[in-house]
Amino acid sequence: xxxxxxxxxxxxxxxxxxxxxxxxxxxxxxxxxxxxxxxxxxxxxxxxxxxxxxxxxxxxxxxxxxxxxxxxxxxxxxxxxxxxxxxxxxxxxxxxxxxxxxxxxxxxxxxxxxxxxxxxxxxxxxxxxxxxxxxxxxxxxxxxxxxxxxxxxxxxxxxxxxxxxxxxxxxxxxxxxxxxxxxxxxxxxxxxxxxxxxxxxxxxxxxxxxxxxxxxxxxxxxxxxxxxxxxxxxxxxxxxxxxxxxxxxxxxxxxxxxxxxxxxxxxxxxxxxxxxxxxxxxxxxxxxxxxxxxxxxxxxxxxxxxxx
Amino acid sequence: xxxxxxxxxxxxxxxxxxxxxxxxxxxxxxxxxxxxxxxxxxxxxxxxxxxxxxxxxxxxxxxxxxxxxxxxxxxxxxx
Numbered sequence: 001x002x003x004x005x006x007x008x009x010x011x012x013x014x015x016x017x018x019x020x021x022x023x024x025x026x027x028x029x030x031x032x033x034x035x036x037x038x039x040x041x042x043x044x045x046x047x048x049x050x051x052x053x054x055x056x057x058x059x060x061x062x063x064x065x066x067x068x069x070x071x072x073x074x075x076x077x078x079x080x081x082x083x084x085x086x087x088x089x090x091x092x093x094x095x096x097x098x099x100x101x102x103x104x105x106x107x108x109x110x111x112x113x114x115x116x117x118x119x120x121x122x123x124x125x126x127x128x129x130x131x132x133x134x135x136x137x138x139x140x141x142x143x144x145x146x147x148x149x150x151x152x153x154x155x156x157x158x159x160x161x162x163x164x165x166x167x168x169x170x171x172x173x174x175x176x177x178x179x180x181x182x183x184x185x186x187x188x189x190x191x192x193x194x195x196x197x198x199x200x201x202x203x204x205x206x207x208x209x210x211x212x213x214x215x216x217x218x219x220x221x222x223x224x225x226x227x228x229x230x231x232x233x234x235x236x237x238x239x240x241x242x243x244x245x246x247x248x249x250x251x252x253x254x255x256x257x258x259x260x261x262x263x264x265x266x267x268x269x270x271x272x273x274x275x276x277x278x279x280x281x282x283x284x285x286x287x288x289x290x291x292x293x294x295x296x297x298x299x300x301x302x303x304x305x306x307x308x
Numbered sequence: 309x310x311x312x313x314x315x316x317x318x319x320x321x322x323x324x325x326x327x328x329x330x331x332x333x334x335x336x337x338x339x340x341x342x343x344x345x346x347x348x349x350x351x352x353x354x355x356x357x358x359x360x361x362x363x364x365x366x367x368x369x370x371x372x373x374x375x376x377x378x379x380x381x382x383x384x385x386x387x
Contacts, residue, residue, distance in 0.1 A: 028335075029342070075347065075367070291340075294323055295345065
């Protein structure tokens with residue numbers, strides 16, 4: 001059952017095997033996901049897999065069931081998107097009613113997203129870019145903010161970085177930020193991280209406080225993503241850097257803001273006042289950027305930008 | 309020989325050459341026929357033939373031949 005290409009990566013192998021057991025029909029997708037992947041990237045993914053195993057513990061089969069359930073939900077959203085050429089929900093209150101307020105749903109959803117950080121090529125590549133390209137370019141002793149840290153994998157990378165001076169996380173949901181805190185403790189992150197219930201759509205309490213910020217897979221959940229970027233602009237020190245990750249053509253139960261072209265995201269970032277340093281387009285598993293655009297398939301857009 | 313309407317539609321939606329497709333073509337043999345493409349195909353069939361398919365039904369269609377059979381059962385003539 002083991003994928004020979006993954007044999008040297010024990011944590012990744014364990015998760016992939018558990019996932020194949022929970023969802024045999026996903027085996028072809030999983031082969032595609034890891035085919036041709038750079039061994040160094042797989043080695044880093046194995047570190048992430050170790051964190052995921054720490055969090056999942058004996059409940060790994062349940063996490064794998066939740067990932068399958070989440071993917072099946074996403075297929076329903078994909079069907080809606082293809083039929084109607086839009087996301088199903090367009091307002092925050094619709095998502096609040098149908099998704100966020102449903103605790104059982106959210107528990108499964110968060111577990112599924114956690115595994116997607118390994119099993120979806122675009123999600124894994126974004127985390128890898130953050131770790132290998134974004135964080136090393138920050139100044140020694142940097143103060144860091146994450147908006148919507150969720151499962152905590154991104155925040156854990158920053159908080160575990162010896163060059164990081166201080167790390168903070170904001171979320172509009174008390175339950176979500178509490179879950180992030182639990183995850184960071186379970187991961188064994190030694191550095192205290194300041195976690196706060198804070199709406200990114202409100203003006204920051206501490207302007208110009210941070211050297212770096214990340215907002216990953218959050219903007220598409222908002223009715224007014226431009227307002228969130230303005231808050232982050234105000235929160236960064238001049239010269240501060242930001243990692244923005246938002247998808248185009250990516251239907252999900254809680255995605256409400258639809259971008260169809262990466263250039264739309266670039267414009268949004270620039271209109272918030274940022275100067276773009278780099279753009280990385282990360283197609284979903286099995287796609288090139290060109291084919292993702294042709295098929296209007298999900299494409300993660302990672303923008304490295306700075307406050308001038 | 310007249311081009312087959314269903315094969316042509318598959319090729320158009322998947323953005324691949326018709327020559328790669330036959331009745332036995334399936335998600336296993338055609339790499340581009342993944343879950344996203346399946347939903348795009350479903351929407352294309354619904355639009356082209358004015359029918360309604362369920363997502364679950366469509367995901368169980370494992371070949372072009374089985375798609376053809378379902379479309380005929382839905383009353384699509386000459387497919």
